[in-house]
Amino acid sequence: MRYRGDDETGEAHSRRITPRPDGQIIDNQPGGCVHCILEGGSGMKLKRVMTVARKTLRSLKHDRRTAGFLVLMPLFMIAIFGYTFGGELKGISVYVVNLDEGTVNGSASASMIDELQSRDVLRTLEPSWPDGYAQSVDSVVDNVRNGDAWAVIVFPQNFSSNVESAIDGPADYLSSIQGILWIYIDASNPNIAGAIITEVQTTVQRVLLTQYDIASPVLISQDMVYGEDAEFIDFFAPGVMGLAAMMVTFMLSIISFVHERSTGTLDRLLATPLTEGEIVAGYAVALGVVGLIQSLVILSTAILLFQVQIVGSALLVLLVVFLLGVGNQGLGFLLSSIAKNEFQAVQFMPLILFPSILLAGVFWPLEAVPDLLRPVSNFIPLTYAVEGCRSIMIRGWGLGEVWPEITVLVCFAAAMLLLSTYGLRRRR
Structure with a gap:
């Protein structure tokens, strides 16, 4: 058996090598290139190393898609990362119900509403008014129950007069007859709920200091519509479960x-x-089951170790995860069929996964995503899967409430399966 290589001067030479029964190769001329490479000894030549390096760089140079990926992908990732972490919570939808008519000295409620509207954290909405106080407030709170708003802030009747009475009265009167401000809030997202409470408290204190020169004779009463006992782990668990299912099915496909x-x-x-x-559907079922199994493991661990609550149907949660897995399997097949080689196929992973992690509301609310990137979130399927799982697990919603998210996931899965089938058909 002969081997052709280069000697130390770079001249071509021919060496005789002998394979042993145990698989080891013996170079009959010690110091030869095969012996040095296989043994990894001190005979490694820098010239040979540089030859391999030049060959690798040359192949990258001729692959324009890969070269563009190496240059543009870091810029893409750092841009999304910087914009996402530079965002703050703003535009949180809340309804404001003002039943206070004020006093001759002015209206404390009107001043507080003006202050809330002057800031961009909350987006105040005006309710439509049926007849009757109790019916009106309850009908507005329905917007929170339906997910159309995060909270309803109610300034009750005689709010301003109660505030002035508390200011002018004795100390015990100040503590017992305060102006009471009601907040009906969806606490399924602790970040948003905390931001609403903080913003209202800050606004109340600022107006009272400016207009009445006092600290705070206003009691803020909170009524949790959803998530009364929700903690941060309850908020994170659905997002992590959806993200894990997406990553596994997409990368495996x-x-x-x-x-x-x-x-x-x-x-x-x-x-x-x-x-x-049939080929695509078979893979979709297999990887969808893999995603389901992984979701069951995550869900069981979260319940047993961290007491994560599931108010709604666990089967509905698994349906959402299964649809997400099927859709991402189809997406993985589609992108792989477009790629010319294996390296180009793998390049699609960060392009899909990185925006999904940062912009789909997995770790922070969509309200914290900058306005420039929020439209991108609407085109990420994981956004709808995470929102659907959270609504089921924390709010206790059923199919009648989460059907928009499920519809989006069904359309996504169907489109990806059809497109990946078309991609396979082109290979015949």
Whole structure:
């Protein structure tokens, strides 16, 4: 058995090497290149190393898509990262109900509402008014129950006069007959609920100091519509579960497709009577089940170790996760079929995963995403899966309430399966 290589001067030479029964290769001329490379000894030559390096860089140079990826992807990632972490909570939708008519000295409620509207944290909405006080407030609170707003702030009748009476009265009167401000709030998202309470408290204190020169004779009463006992782990668990299911199914589909294409398994499947749709559907079911199993593990661990609450149906949560997994499996197949080689296929992973992690509301509310990037969140399927899981687990919503999210996921899964089937058909 002969081996052709270079000697120390770079001249071509031919060496005789002998394979041993144990698989080790013996160079009959000690110090030869095969011996040095296989043994990794001190005979490693810098010139040979640089030859391999030049060959690798040359291949990257000729692959324009890969070269563009290496340059543009870091810029893309740091831009999204910087914009996302530079955002603050703002535009939180709340309804304001003002039943106070004020006094001859002015209206404390009107001043507080003006102060709230002058800031961009809360987006105050005007309610429509049916007849009757109790019916009106309850009908406005329905907007919170339906998910159309995060809170309802109610300034009751005689609010301003109660504030003035508390200011002018004795100390015990100050503590017992305060102006009471009511907040009906959706606390399923602790970040948003905390921001609303803080903003209202800050506004009340600022107006009272400016207009009445006092600290705070106003009691803020909170009524939790959802998430009365919710903690941060309850908010994070649905997002982490959806993110894990997405990552596993998406990455497995890309890796599986690339592996089967490189080994020829995919071509053999395409040569059988199986249709492209049957192949894609089979993978979708398999990877969807994998996503379900992983979600069950995460959900069980969260419940047993961290006492995460599930107010709604666990089966509905698993349905949302399954649809997300099927859609991402189709997306992985589609992108792999577009790629010319394995390396290009793997490049799609950060392009899909990084925006999903930062912009889908997994770790912080969508209200914290900058206005420039919020439209991007609406095109990320994980956004709807996370919102659906949270609404089911924390709010206790059923199919009648989360059907918009499920509809989006069904459309996403169907579109990806059809497109990936078309991509496979092109390979025949």
